[in-house]
Structures are given as structure tokens and as C-alpha cells.
Amino acid sequence: MSNHTHDSQKEVKVEDLLRMKRSERPDEAFWGQFDQELHQRMLQTLVKKDPVHLQIWRTLSGRFTQSVGVACAAAFLALMVVRPAFIGTGSTSVSVAQDSVVFAEAPLVEVAMSEMDVSSLEATRDYSLEGISAEIESNDASFTRDFGMEGFQLAMDADYSSDAASSRPSFGSTGVATTLVY
Amino acid sequence: MATSESVTKTIFPAQEAEVSQRDLDWAVVQKVQSGNVGAYDQLVQKYREQIFSVVYNMTSNREDASDLTQETFIKAFQAIARFKGKSSFFTWVYRIAINTTMTFLKKRSRRRFISYENIDEEVSNSEIFERLTAKNQTEKGALINELQEKLNDALQKLSLKHRTVVILHEIEGLEHAEIAEITKTSVGTVRSRLHYAKQQLQGYLKDYLG
Numbered sequence: 001m002s003n004h005t006h007d008s009q010k011e012v013k014v015e016d017l018l019r020m021k022r023s024e025r026p027d028e029a030f031w032g033q034f035d036q037e038l039h040q041r042m043l044q045t046l047v048k049k050d051p052v053h054l055q056i057w058r059t060l061s062g063r064f065t066q067s068v069g070v071a072c073a074a075a076f077l078a079l080m081v082v083r084p085a086f087i088g089t090g091s092t093s094v095s096v097a098q099d100s101v102v103f104a105e106a107p108l109v110e111v112a113m114s115e116m117d118v119s120s121l122e123a124t125r126d127y128s129l130e131g132i133s134a135e136i137e138s139n140d141a142s143f144t145r146d147f148g149m150e151g152f153q154l155a156m157d158a159d160y161s162s163d164a165a166s167s168r169p170s171f172g173s174t175g176v177a178t179t180l181v182y
Numbered sequence: 183m184a185t186s187e188s189v190t191k192t193i194f195p196a197q198e199a200e201v202s203q204r205d206l207d208w209a210v211v212q213k214v215q216s217g218n219v220g221a222y223d224q225l226v227q228k229y230r231e232q233i234f235s236v237v238y239n240m241t242s243n244r245e246d247a248s249d250l251t252q253e254t255f256i257k258a259f260q261a262i263a264r265f266k267g268k269s270s271f272f273t274w275v276y277r278i279a280i281n282t283t284m285t286f287l288k289k290r291s292r293r294r295f296i297s298y299e300n301i302d303e304e305v306s307n308s309e310i311f312e313r314l315t316a317k318n319q320t321e322k323g324a325l326i327n328e329l330q331e332k333l334n335d336a337l338q339k340l341s342l343k344h345r346t347v348v349i350l351h352e353i354e355g356l357e358h359a360e361i362a363e364i365t366k367t368s369v370g371t372v373r374s375r376l377h378y379a380k381q382q383l384q385g386y387l388k389d390y391l392g
Contacts, residue, residue: 012317012391014383016310018352021239021333024299030248031230038226038252045256 207271214262222262225271226255232354233279239349240283240342242334244299250286254279269363276350276364284342298330314390329390336386344379351376 026034207228213221233254238247258265258275265274305311305326314329315322337345346365350356351372358376362369384391 012310012313014380014387014391015352017329017333017387017390018348018383020301020305020308020310020329021353022235023301023305024235024238024330025231026234026244026299030244034230034234034248034252035226037248038255041252041256042259045260 203272204270208267211262211265211267211271214259215265222259225258225275229272229275230255233275236276236349236354237279237283238299239334239337239353240280240345241287242298242338246286250283251279254282257282273360273363277366280346280364284346287342298334301326301330318390332387332390336383339386340379340382344375344382347372347375348379348383 207225210221210224214225230251234247234251237250237254238244241247241250254275257278261278265271311322311325315325318325320328337349340348343365347361350361350364351358356364358369358372361372365372
């Protein structure tokens with residue numbers, strides 16, 4: 001048994017032969033040359049020109065970036081220089097528009113007033129009569145107040161339900177509102 | 183009472199050393215990534231001999247091995263910005279070396295001349311070599327040359343996959359799990375390939391065995 005173990009220890013195995021290959025090593029001179037060559041190759045890699053298609057792509061992308069930059073700058077200038085001028089023009093046009101609104105409103109108001117003169121006469125006459133009659137007949141102050149509030153609410157409803165421009169004539173043409181104004 | 187950390191250190195000292203090496207390498211890699219190109223030389227100096235050894239044993243040609251080792255480090259340098267540290271630098275650079283060598287050997291249509299490295303004198307004084315000398319009744323110098331030629335020749339007869347596994351395990355001394363990570367295969371595949379490769383080598387080197 002012990003002889004068998006001793007013999008097996010003496011046996012040369014594949015692993016033993018392969019481990020001998022660990023001793024196949026280059027000398028120091030080899031590593032000196034290796035380092036020198038590696039540094040040269042790495043430097044060449046660092047400064048090496050790219051292939052043509054990469055150079056073209058880089059040029060194009062560079063020009064694209066430049067053009068995008070110029071476009072951005074132009075847009076910024078437009079916002080900073082042209083826009084205030086445009087806003088100035090816009091303000092005059094707005095004022096003109098406001099003037100035109102004023103001019104446009106004036107005849108409307110006049111027309112409305114002229115219309116109101118006719119209609120409001122009747123309305124004023126009717127309401128005043130009713131109001132007076134109500135006050136006189138019932139001596140109830142709350143009745144007159146409630147009536148006035150209803151009229152005001154009606155006018156307000158008319159004001160909210162329409163645009164500001166059109167609400168004025170409608171407001172003006174409302175008999176109740178006219179009554180309140182007067 | 184021993185803490186879990188001290189227990190881990192006692193049970194897995196190799197793993198701990200590996201982790202610290204990995205951390206050290208990762209610190210150097212981060213230096214290179216941040217623009218300190220000179221720090222890359224530390225990694226080259228640390229791993230050049232191991233990488234060269236693998237490539238040399240795969241090609242059996244010292245000039246090719248030198249070129250391919252340089253190419254490996256250049257490729258690693260070019261790709262180091264993309265290295266995220268998921269594996270150790272050691273595993274990563276080994277993988278680059280093996281892939282580069284395999285691509286080279288597949289492209290090489292015919293077998294080139296073989297040029298060997300010198301064998302250290304300490305081999306001739308080893309116990310194994312003494313036994314081989316006694317068994318073959320040959321002069322030491324002649325036997326060394328003969329054995330070197332036979333070993334390289336036997337390795338070249340193996341397929342690339344089997345050659346890689348047997349070199350990484352038997353010559354470089356890597357664990358099965360490390361080889362599996364480098365070659366992107368399972369541990370079972372590594373063991374299987376290793377077993378088959380050894381069987382093949384036993385047939386080629388039977389004159390020196392036993």
C-alpha cells in the first residue's frame with residue numbers, strides 16, 4: 001500500500017508537464033523592448049487619423065452644429081432686436097385699434113342712445129310709473145329695492161353672456177339697465 | 183465573539199485578496215478614465231507577463247505573442263472609457279487577450295514557424311525533471327528542448343476552446359469560475375473541456391507520463 005502511494009507520487013502527470021511551461025519566461029531585455037514598442041503604438045493610436053468616412057461625418061456634424069448655432073444666435077437676435085420693434089408697432093396698432101374702437105363705439109353709443117331715447121322713454125315711463133305706483137300703493141320699500149335688484153341682475157346676466165363690445169349696446173338697449181342708469 | 187467580517191476573512195482569504203486587487207485596479211482605471219493616461223502604465227506593468235504567457239502558450243510563437251499582447255493593451259486602452267467595472271480589470275483584459283488571439287489564429291490560414299521562450303534554469307533542478315531525466319536516460323539540456331517542443335506541439339493539436347481552458351487552468355492557475363467568466367461559458371462547460379483536453383494531452387505525451 002505504501003509502495004503504491006510512493007509510486008503514484010513518483011508518476012509524472014499531464015499537469016506536471018504543463019506546469020513546467022510556467023517557467024517559459026521572456027528575459028528583462030524583452031520587456032524593455034516590449035514597453036518601448038507598446039508606448040510607440042499607443043502614441044500612434046492616439047494621434048492616428050480616423051478613416052475618411054469618419055472624417056466626413058465629423059466635418060458634416062461640425063458644420064451642422066455651426067449652422068444650428070448661427071440659427072440660434074439669429075433667433076435670439078430676432079427676439080431681442082426685432083421683437084421690441086414689432087411690439088412697438090403692435091402698441092401703435094393697438095392704440096389705433098383702440099381709437100377705432102372708440103370711433104366705432106361712438107356712433108354705436110349714439111345710435112344706442114338715440115334708440116334708447118325712444119325705447120327708454122317708454123321704459124322709464126313704465127318703470128317709474130310702476131315703481132312710483134308700487135311705492136305709493138303699497139308703501140313697501142323692499143318691493144322697490146327688490147325690483148331694482150332684479151333689474152340689476154338682469155343687466156349683469158346680459159353683460160356676462162356676451163362679449164364686452166357687444167354687451168354695451170345690449171346693456172344699453174336693456175330697458176332695465178337704462179332705468180338703473182337713469 | 184467573532185464578527186461576520188472576521189469570519190469571512192478567515193474562510194475566504196483568497197476572495198478577499200481578489201476583491202482588494204479588484205478595488206485597486208478599479209481605482210487606477212478610474213484615474214485613466216478621468217484623463218490620467220500615464221496611470222494606464224501601472225496596469226500594463228501589472229498584467230503584461232500574465233497576458234503574454236496566455237497568448238504565447240496559445241500561439242507557441244514569441245513574436246506573435248508580443249504583438250498580440252501589445253494589441254490587447256491598446257484595445258483595452260481604447261475601450262477603457264466604456265469599462266464600467268462590472269467584472270475585474272483582470273478578467274476583462276484576459277477576455278480581450280483571448281478574443282484577440284482567437285481571431286488572429288482563425289485568420290492565420292497556415293501554421294507559422296514556432297519560436298520558443300527560454301526555460302528557467304530552475305526547471306532542470308525540479309523534482310519532476312529529475313524523474314524525467316532518470317526515466318528517459320537523456321541529457322538534461324536535450325530533454326528540456328525536446329520536452330518544450332513536444333508540449334507546445336501537443337497544445338497546438340488541441341482545438342482553440344480546449345487549448346484556452348487548459349492553458350488558463352493548468353498553466354495560469356485560474357479557477358474554474360474565473361475561466362467561465364473570461365470565456366463566457368458555464369463552470370460545467372469549463373470542467374468538461376478541461377477533462378477532454380487532458381485526455382487528449384495524455385495521448386500526445388504518453389512517452390513522458392507514468
